[in-house]
Amino acid sequence: MNADATDAPAAPGRLVLLTTSHRVAPGLLSWPAWQTLRAADRVLCADDAHPQLPYLREAGIAVEAAVPGARELVGFCRAGDRTAVVITSTDGDTELTDGLARMAGSGRETMPDLELLPGSYDLPGARLLDLVQIMDRIRRECPWSGVRTHEDLAKYGIEEMYELVEAIEEGDRETLREELGDVLLQVVFHARIAQDDPDEPFSVDDVAGTIVEKLINRHPHLFGADEAHTPEDVKAHWLRTKADEKRRTSVTEGIPLGQPALALAGKLASRARTAGIDAVPAGEGVGYELLGLAVRAEAAGTDPETALRAAARTYRDAIRSAEEAAAGSGG
Template sequence: MNGGAGGAPAPGRVVLLTTSHRVAAGQLSWPAWRTLHEADRVLCPDPDHPHLPYLREAGVPVELADLTGQELVDATAGGRTVVYLPPSGGAPPAVTDELARLGGSGRVAMPDLELLPGSYDLPGARLLDLVQVMDRIRAECPWSSLRTHEELAKYGIEEMYELVEAIEDGDREAIREELGDVLLQVVFHAAIAEGHPEEPFGIDDVAATLVEKLVHRHPHIYGDEVAETPEQVQANWVRLKGVEKARDSVTDGVPVASPALAQAAKLADRARAAGLPLPAAPAAPAVDDEATLGDHLLAEAAAAQAAGIDPEAALRHAARRYRAAIRAAEADRGAGRFDEDQ
């Protein structure tokens, strides 16, 4: 500690005890509790600080005092240790700025200044902030408060496409931003769902359902099954999802609203994996690499546009006919239930 000038009592120590509002009140680290119990004074300017009831219950006397930086320094005279518990929103800049100014002046015998984190954010803690912000926006914003699942659906599709573009570009900053935009859609939809008059659910319900699904589909981690290769993991996933969904056709679970090209490819993949004869389709030119296929598809799209035909709609209609043909093949084979890869 710094000695006082002219024989003045040596100042002691100011401990700035910070806490996270994302951690339940009363949950403090052992160094924080020890420092609180050993301190000569514990000061807090916020009478509504969430930790105060727990400190009093633990026998830690807290003085409600809105002190300046100089007054905090003076309170340490005689070698005292003073713990300052900032308001729950953080230490007032005026206090910390004054302590910095006093320390830099060289004219004040400063106490030791210590920043002691009393609680730390757990991984994922910022998601709590996101939910809180979304709840307020949903309640107070004239636009957001009126949105419905149906109105937001198109934005979810757009955000996923933008994320895919960022991934393909290898733009790390854009990936982080687009992931946030996708997450916004999840939180927004969950906030809307909470207001449903008959079947409400919230973000915690969404997360709980996902956790249950992930645990159930990873029995090699949370159960007794063994899966030592990616192929074994995938086989477990396919089998367990098939049992969960109990789907009657390999075409079930392929979204009709998905992009037509992705839908057609998925239907063909499902039919091939189930060992069904692929429905007859027009002969396609042989392609052996991605670039050739891309050029072919681009040429087909350009030709369709020139003929006044919407290529997306045309392929979507063909995919629906394809779906019907697969189901007919299943019926002919007397198929019961099928597993699928997704």
């Protein structure tokens, strides 16, 4: 008998844990995943409702509807250098993975090659699908959220935007991320409410589709034949396209009057300046003085609302310093 053959150690085999993303359409697996599945001696999945199973079976891959324990799987792989693929379920198959970890950590077991193979990867923005799904469940099952209306939520949208602005002004990145999420929630919540409208329903997909079309239409230098080489060119494209879309008879149309007065003055001044209109009214009193300041600030390239907010924050800090000084002196 050949000594080399008898003394050679048994091949370890291969045990693959195949993960997939529920945010990617079933059947869209990576090429390494398909190669591994087709070459495997055994494919298993504990979740008989796993969305990948119909597509695997359609591709001629037999999938066992149960996953044995860690020791049995290890024994199968070690016997004859065989490959077993476990398609992991949403709960992560912790019993199997814990068992494998114990065996590998004991130092007394000859383990097959263990591999974690991602079968699909999330695309950018994929977590938005989670948000839509969660919002849908909340809308259906939560006693409070299930009866909210657009009117009920209007004040929260304003509050969240102010909190977002404050996070930007503070330069707090963690808070900025959180506040962006709160603003995004308002969009998804309103879209889900709109979906229930009996007369004119629309969904978050309709909302996204509308803004996608608008962005494409207003960037003809990217998605069309036009050219734009400077920020000024882009802005000119945007304004022309927007004017064509809205068919407005006045540059003041579309400016919300409910916004803070200084921001409103700055927006009116911007529209008027762009259109070449000089129509600042003359009048007496602090209101007209503030209006004049806002118009001059906008013409100089300064947003009056932002400038006053920055000054007001400095004013707030000065007040706090004065309070601390007074408290320290016992006054």
